[in-house]
Amino acid sequence: MSDLDLLATFLEIYRRGSLTAAAAALGVSQPAVSGQLARLESQLGSVLFERSRRGAVPTPRAHELARHIASPLDQLRGALAQDAERRSRQGTVRLGAAGELTASRLVPALAPLVSGGLRLDFTLGLADDLLSALAEGELDLVVSSIRPPAGRRGLVAMPFVDEEFVLVATPTTARSVDQGRLAEDPLAALAHLPIVAYGPELPIVRRYWRSEFGRRPPNPVSMTVPDLRAVLAAVVAGAGISVLPRYLAEPALAAGSLEVLHHTQVQPLNTLYLVTPSGPTPEPVTLVQRQLRRQAETWGPL
Incomplete structure (x- = not known):
């Protein structure tokens, strides 16, 4: 002492x-x-x-x-x-996240840090792939749409921010739905509409259908594209309906290009996590975590 x-x-x-x-x-x-x-x-x-x-x-x-x-x-x-x-602020932080979230939220939130010399390297992809890369030491921090499974040891997850999901369609498509039937039997009322999906297993749409309607969607799939920005563009172009994070759909909803097709008492949420390897966290990674948490407080549910 x-x-x-x-x-x-x-x-x-x-x-x-x-x-x-x-x-x-x-x-x-x-x-x-x-x-x-x-x-x-x-x-x-x-x-x-x-x-x-x-x-x-x-x-x-x-x-x-x-x-x-x-x-x-x-x-x-x-x-x-x-x-x-x-x-x-020295060194490099290797981050993994979905491309849509990276472009719309993470890059603007973290850009101020690079003026002090910090370097950020982003890897874009699906949560499972990014968590595997993190566990193998290829990444320092992942913003994950899923909590790491219990069997994947060596990772620490911290709740970050909630995504709010909405079922959207063009106004023309929305008018093709019988509103009375939608209120009584939404699964049947929506069954004729093709779905634009994020992946072949309908990862986001399937979760919404099971949460709100109690089963997997019976709808035909018109398009599968692993980028929610492309899903948004396809829905606006009339290729079908889909479920999107509200933050991504909000500009099109405000412009009238899309409508919320199905309203719920409580909008479905999904928690995003900041995931790092267990053990001591390097100072640059801690700086990035702190900056993201600070920004998330101003966002509210996405």
Whole structure:
């Protein structure tokens, strides 16, 4: 324990008014703070605080010491924080995510970080493939649409943001649906409409149908394209109906190119996760995680 550490502990006690509060701020135990204070008082040959019901009351010697060390210590802490921030912006972070989310949300959110020297390398793909690459050490961070399965050890998942899904169609297609039948038997009312799918197993559409209608969609599939932006374009062009994240469909809904075909009391949600390898997280990866979580607080459900 250096003398500088002892002075830093003293200053926390002085400013917070108790050993317990100082220990919480420093992330150490209260006995550890008491021991550091005792060591400093022994070196100085002076009592620095009187214990009372009000906490730790500074003595005149404590006031004098605080006046001399507070400003230099604060300046040193600021310099160390700036150096840590600079080091966190060095190096490369390899990220994996879906292309649509990367283009619409992740790139704009993370672009400010590259001005400090951080490099970002994106790999676009499906969640299962990206999680496999992460487990094999090929990626540092994955924004995943699924929680890593229990059998895939060595990965840590943190909830990031929720996606809200909507079933959409062109206004012309929407008018072909019998509204009375849609209210009574939506599965049958929608069965004649072709589906534009994200994948051959209808991953997003199937989840919506099972959640809302209780079974897999019986509809024919008109097109399969593994890019939700292309799915959106196909639906706008009249190729069929599909289920899309609201953030992706919102511009077309606002423009009147698409309509929400089926309204639910609670819109289906899917949680996205920030997934990293277990163990210590490198500073640049921590910086990216922090920036994404900060941005997600302004987005709300996507």
